[in-house]
Amino acid sequence: NEHISNKMMVLSGGESAKVRLCKLMLKDINFLVLDEPTNHLDVDAKDELKKAIKEFKGTVLLVSHDPDFYSDWVSDIWNLEQWTTKIV
Numbered sequence: 001n002e003h004i005s006n007k008m009m010v011l012s013g014g015e016s017a018k019v020r021l022c023k024l025m026l027k028d029i030n031f032l033v034l035d036e037p038t039n040h041l042d043v044d045a046k047d048e049l050k051k052a053i054k055e056f057k058g059t060v061l062l063v064s065h066d067p068d069f070y071s072d073w074v075s076d077i078w079n080l081e082q083w084t085t086k087i088v
Helices: 013-025 043-055
Strands: 031-036 061-064 077-079 082-088
Touching: 013 043
Parallel strands: 031 061
Antiparallel strands: 077 082
């Protein structure tokens, strides 16, 4: 890949997000909090992220407005609207 040796500051938003997510997923952790992780990602990157999260052995707290990304793999959906919480 021609981008492999680029410094973080010259990467696009999506490329930078991919690097940060890769670094995070390589750490020995058991809880992820992801706030809109699909922002700046193309379709292929979203698919790879979904695959990586599905393989993650810990707990994931996901904040997202992208039901196409999460609806087929999350166990609980909490809908927060107008100061109320509803478990869907």
